[in-house]
Amino acid sequence: MDFDLADFALNYAMKLGAKYADVRLETTKTNEFILKNGVPQMAGFDRVQGLGIRFNSGGCFGFASINILEKEKIKRMIEKAVKVTSKASKIADSTEMSAEKAHEADYGVKQKISLENLSPGDKLNILFEIEKAIAATKVDVPGRFFSMADFYTEKYFVSSEGAKIVSRIPRVDLWHFITINNNGKTAQRYWQYGDAGGFEKIVDKNFPELLKKEVLTTDKMLRKGVKPPKDKIDIVVGPQVTGIMVHESVGHPYEADRVLGREAAQAGETFIAQDMLNTRIGSNAVNIFDDPTLEESFGYYLYDDDGVKARPRHLIKNGIINEFLHNRSTAAAMKTKSNGASRATAFDREAIVRMANTYVQPGEQTQEELIEGVRYGIFMNNFMEWNIDDKRLNAKYTGAEAYIIQNGQIMEPVFAPVIEISTPALWSAVDAVANNMEYHSGTCGKAEPMQAIPVWFGGPSMRIRNIKLGNKT
Amino acid sequence: MEKATIAKSLLDKFVKAGAGDVIISMVSEDASQIKFANSKIATTQSWAAEKAEVFVEVKKRLVSTTIRDLSEKAVYDAIQRIMKFANASTPNEDYRGIADGPFKYKEIPETYDSKIVQLADRSVDMTEEAINAAAENGAARAAGVLESSVSSRYILTTNNAEAEDKATRAYFSIRAFADKNASGHKVCNSRILSKFKPAEAAESAAETAKLAANPANGAEGKYDVLFEPLPFSNLLQQLGEAASIFNVESHLSCLAGKLGKRVAAESVTVSDNGTLANGFNSTKFDAEGVPTQKNTLIQDGVLKTYLHNTSTARKHNTKTTANAGLVSPAAFNIVLDKGKLNKEEIISNMKKGLIVTNVWYTRFQNYDTGDFSTIPRDGMFYVENGKIAGAVKELRISDNLLGIMRNVAAIGSEQEHVFGWEVELPVITPPVLVKDVHLTKSVA
Numbered sequence: 001m002d003f004d005l006a007d008f009a010l011n012y013a014m015k016l017g018a019k020y021a022d023v024r025l026e027t028t029k030t031n032e033f034i035l036k037n038g039v040p041q042m043a044g045f046d047r048v049q050g051l052g053i054r055f056n057s058g059g060c061f062g063f064a065s066i067n068i069l070e071k072e073k074i075k076r077m078i079e080k081a082v083k084v085t086s087k088a089s090k091i092a093d094s095t096e097m098s099a100e101k102a103h104e105a106d107y108g109v110k111q112k113i114s115l116e117n118l119s120p121g122d123k124l125n126i127l128f129e130i131e132k133a134i135a136a137t138k139v140d141v142p143g144r145f146f147s148m149a150d151f152y153t154e155k156y157f158v159s160s161e162g163a164k165i166v167s168r169i170p171r172v173d174l175w176h177f178i179t180i181n182n183n184g185k186t187a188q189r190y191w192q193y194g195d196a197g198g199f200e201k202i203v204d205k206n207f208p209e210l211l212k213k214e215v216l217t218t219d220k221m222l223r224k225g226v227k228p229p230k231d232k233i234d235i236v237v238g239p240q241v242t243g244i245m246v247h248e249s250v251g252h253p254y255e256a257d258r259v260l261g262r263e264a265a266q267a268g269e270t271f272i273a274q275d276m277l278n279t280r281i282g283s284n285a286v287n288i289f290d291d292p293t294l295e296e297s298f299g300y301y302l303y304d305d306d307g308v309k310a311r312p313r314h315l316i317k318n319g320i321i322n323e324f325l326h327n328r329s330t331a332a333a334m335k336t337k338s339n340g341a342s343r344a345t346a347f348d349r350e351a352i353v354r355m356a357n358t359y360v361q362p363g364e365q366t367q368e369e370l371i372e373g374v375r376y377g378i379f380m381n382n383f384m385e386w387n388i389d390d391k392r393l394n395a396k397y398t399g400a401e402a403y404i405i406q407n408g409q410i411m412e413p414v415f416a417p418v419i420e421i422s423t424p425a426l427w428s429a430v431d432a433v434a435n436n437m438e439y440h441s442g443t444c445g446k447a448e449p450m451q452a453i454p455v456w457f458g459g460p461s462m463r464i465r466n467i468k469l470g471n472k473t
Numbered sequence: 474m475e476k477a478t479i480a481k482s483l484l485d486k487f488v489k490a491g492a493g494d495v496i497i498s499m500v501s502e503d504a505s506q507i508k509f510a511n512s513k514i515a516t517t518q519s520w521a522a523e524k525a526e527v528f529v530e531v532k533k534r535l536v537s538t539t540i541r542d543l544s545e546k547a548v549y550d551a552i553q554r555i556m557k558f559a560n561a562s563t564p565n566e567d568y569r570g571i572a573d574g575p576f577k578y579k580e581i582p583e584t585y586d587s588k589i590v591q592l593a594d595r596s597v598d599m600t601e602e603a604i605n606a607a608a609e610n611g612a613a614r615a616a617g618v619l620e621s622s623v624s625s626r627y628i629l630t631t632n633n634a635e636a637e638d639k640a641t642r643a644y645f646s647i648r649a650f651a652d653k654n655a656s657g658h659k660v661c662n663s664r665i666l667s668k669f670k671p672a673e674a675a676e677s678a679a680e681t682a683k684l685a686a687n688p689a690n691g692a693e694g695k696y697d698v699l700f701e702p703l704p705f706s707n708l709l710q711q712l713g714e715a716a717s718i719f720n721v722e723s724h725l726s727c728l729a730g731k732l733g734k735r736v737a738a739e740s741v742t743v744s745d746n747g748t749l750a751n752g753f754n755s756t757k758f759d760a761e762g763v764p765t766q767k768n769t770l771i772q773d774g775v776l777k778t779y780l781h782n783t784s785t786a787r788k789h790n791t792k793t794t795a796n797a798g799l800v801s802p803a804a805f806n807i808v809l810d811k812g813k814l815n816k817e818e819i820i821s822n823m824k825k826g827l828i829v830t831n832v833w834y835t836r837f838q839n840y841d842t843g844d845f846s847t848i849p850r851d852g853m854f855y856v857e858n859g860k861i862a863g864a865v866k867e868l869r870i871s872d873n874l875l876g877i878m879r880n881v882a883a884i885g886s887e888q889e890h891v892f893g894w895e896v897e898l899p900v901i902t903p904p905v906l907v908k909d910v911h912l913t914k915s916v917a
Contacts, residue, residue, distance in 0.1 A: 020720070027596075030618040031558075034800070036719075036722065036723055037722065037723075039565055039567050040562070040565050041535070041563070041565060041800055042528070042535035042536065042537050042565070042799060042800045043536050043537070043558070043559075043562050044533075044536075044537065044538070045538045045554070045555060045558045046538055046539050046642075047538075047540060047541075048540075048541070050522075050541075060514060060516070060517065061515070061516045061856075062515070062516060062517040062518070062519075063516055063518045064519045064520070064521075065520050065521070065522075066520075066521045066522070067521075067522045067523065067524065067541050068522075068523055068541075076752055077519065077521050080519060081519045082519065083593075083594060084507075084517050084519065084593065084594045084596070084597065085517045087594040087597045088507060088517050088594075088600075089514075090516045090601075091513060091514050091600075091601050091604070092513055092514040092515075092596075093510070093511065093513035093514065093515055093597075093598075095515070111843045119561040120561045120562040120563075121561050121563060122559055122564065124562070142724065143723060143725075143841075144724045145724075150506075171672050177723070177724075177725070179724035179841060186724070186839060186842065187839065188838075188839050188840060188841065190723065193664070204482075234866060258510075260510075261510050261511050261614070261616060262511075262515055262616075263510075263616075264510055264616035264648050264650070265617040265618065265646055265647065265648040265894070266614040266618075266656070266894045268850070269653075270832070290821075296855065315873075316807065341666075342897045348520055348522070350516060350518060351863045370738070375579055376525075384837075384838050385836035385837060385838035385844075385845065385846060386836060387835070387836045387846060387847070387848055387869075388834065388848075389833075389834070389848045389850065389867070390833055390834075390848075390850050391624065392812070392869055393867070394848075394869070394914070394915045395915075396846055396869060396871075396913075398838050402865070413758050416838060418871075420869070420914065420915050420916055421897065421915050421917045422915045425915070429601075429917070436553070445604030448506075448618055448894055449506075450894075450897075453650070467916075467917050468916040468917060469916070470576045470867045470871075470913055470915075470916050471693070471871070471911075471913055
């Protein structure tokens with residue numbers, strides 16, 4: 001990358017009168033593969049480069065991006081953007097940024113098996129191995145859809161305050177979607193796996209074995225699943241369910257830009273208000289973090305897209321709302337400091353407040369001990385359908401793999417139990433968290449144009465006491 | 474260099490390097506956005522992008538890529554890399570080729586307007602006017618975006634398709650709040666400036682917000698639901714995606730195995746129309762260069778066709794519907810034919826029911842069966858004896874997509890063009906009344 005172009009763009013914006021500017025110059029190499037019902041689809045092979053510049057002109061923030069890296073075109077693009085932004089300042093939110101240290105840094109993630117050194121055939125072979133493993137189960141799986149992608153992003157961030165940060169982050173991602181058939185009745189299951197690192201992250205997971213288990217389990221649920229109980233029961237949820245719950249009902253509502261209404265027309269707002277900081281939202285057992293610095297995580301970074309040094313954020317501390325996710329703008333609006341949650345998916349998207357890796361802190365007990373403490377209930381290990389309202393107050397999670405618990409023992413499968421619950425009720429009803437920590441990956445959507453960003457979400461199994469299941473349809 | 478010259482040069486170089494079918498699309502786009510929240514402008518955004526999108530087939534090995542640096546050395550390097558990548562890939566035995574041209578193309582009315590090209594900072598004034606219109610109609614605050622873009626696409630294929638299209642688009646989305654729990658959302662979009670009415674959308678969103686004040690908690694149960702165009706577009710989008718043969722084959726569709734069968738009420742006729750005047754996604758040609766057309770997907774409630782490109786059509790012994798997508802055929806503009814009653818007449822005929830003005834977060838438990846849920850957002854109103862009796866909140870639609878389409882009881886007489894954050898596939902639909910929709914709520 002020609003770092004001088006980023007410096008050039010920055011200097012030109014300042015020359016035009018910006019009181020602040022930053023530039024992200026970025027190159028991303030992507031390889032994508034799809035195997036659908038045993039047939040490889042078109043492979044994607046992309047090399048994307050461009051720069052995005054953010055500036056404050058007349059009290060209003062503007063953002064502009066270009067993929068034609070020629071100085072004259074960059075100048076014209078900045079001139080046009082500054083003109084519109086200066087005019088917009090007449091009705092603009094008089095945005096400020098929190099004062100933060102300007103860092104210089106150069107960091108990256110190492111690959112044990114380099115993405116560059118493998119041929120497309122080598123990569124696609126993993127998906128063919130999954131096909132073979134599924135065929136060996138003898139289960140009728142008419143729908144088998146697998147996609148795998150690897151990305152390598154090199155980014156240079158430079159700001160008018162003196163920040164200069166270079167990062168090099170490889171990521172891999174594998175997504176599966178299977179349909180099981182039993183006499184014309186079907187069940188479906190999908191999941192995504194993503195990490196920062198090289199191809200070892202794909203190899204180490206042993207996807208053929210993992211998908212074999214998914215097929216056998218989904219088939220069992222379809223053939224043997226009984227109807228869910230209707231009375232109030234206790235529920236133990238597995239790490240995947242804990243993960244989606246923490247992402248949807250804690251991570252999102254604690255994004256400070258939602259609290260301030262900036263995403264109201266898109267991803268929505270939140271039932272959380274600024275004055276709810278330091279108030280109780282859950283039981284003492286609940287401790288929730290969001291941590292971008294987890295090594296080799298899907299949401300990994302050490303400096304955010306405002307140039308702020310990342311750190312773990314303790315969102316809920318012993319059931320008390322402890323902090324929100326901030327970028328420099330929301331931090332200034334709430335008269336606090338940024339905690340490094342500013343992210344953009346690519347050079348051509350504005351940086352906004354995002355999660356990184358959100359999780360429930362594990363406890364001391366085993367999952368088995370949590371289950372032993374249930375007289376009658378269900379164990380929901382994972383899920384298929386889910387959603388939550390745009391205030392993040394009412395959520396639904398429909399189980400995929402689930403079982404009846406009776407007298408502390410796992411019993412027969414239960415088909416598609418529904419948890420339909422409000423956020424405060426959920427976190428107040430958690431009485432114990434286990435020690436079986438797992439991180440799972442997702443691609444989180446927010447902003448307009450949409451920014452689908454890699455994150456982890458996770459935690460251990462959790463026990464939720466005295467809950468009535470929802471009705472399916 | 475002219476884009477036709479660049480495309481021809483790229484095409485020839487790929488063929489010389491051993492490629493079979495090649496499609497080059499030279500694409501450029503300039504776009505800008507004003508984003509506002511709390512009735513103030515939060516940021517402006519602008520984008521400039523030029524690229525060559527490339528599809529290459531080498532002995533049934535298929536690769537898509539994008540080339541952005543068009544200098545001679547960069548192009549040479551890119552071709553070497555792409556051909557190496559293609560040769561090391563695995564063949565797709567389902568592949569049956571691309572369309573044979575040349576083709577004749579028709580101009581589509583109202584798809585390009587120089588007034589949108591010249592909009593520039595006038596977009597700030599339009600945003601301000603819309604914010605003011607919302608305030609004058611009862612909104613305490615409003616959030617949204619105003620976007621405009623100008624783009625062009627030139628396509629050249631090894632099978633003699635060659636065409637060029639240019640497009641302008643304007644899009645406005647506003648969510649008005651009367652208070653924290655009372656909101657209304659409206660979008661408007663147009664390819665020409667004279668039909669782009671942000672202030673009218675703002676007024677409408679504010680009216681809904683005002684009406685939505687003091688919502689009561691809704692009760693679980695089955696309701697007759699009048700879906701306004703915005704939420705019904707969300708469902709029709711799912712149906713449009715389900716019509717793609719790629720999704721049918723992938724078990725991502727509730728329309729699999731239903732060709733020639735009833736999938737909706739008799740009053741329902743749905744088409745996909747890539748040639749629609751002022752259609753937000755209207756375009757002269759698909760990703761293979763085939764001239765777009767109108768395809769009736771559901772005629773009087775019966776499924777008539779899936780959406781195909783040339784390769785999938787040959788595999789299934791049919792003709793392309795001109796909906797390439799080279800990986801997955803895709804709809805352009807989904808259109809639900811209008812009915813006879815206006816919205817007020819439909820409401821006046823409702824004994825007990827709900828009006829839903831927006832939904833979000835539609836997710837499926839099973840794409841094969843169509844079991845899904847989606848969450849009403851913004852104003853939701855309880856109707857009793859033909860009149861709005863009050864606002865309600867915190868309900869979820871938990872039902873089945875085909876069940877909803879089969880239970881359509883009335884279709885309004887006035888269509889709206891919908892495109893937005895939740896509806897990325899443009900949909901043209903009137904309001905629609907559906908019988909016996911199951912609504913659920915949090916039980917704790």
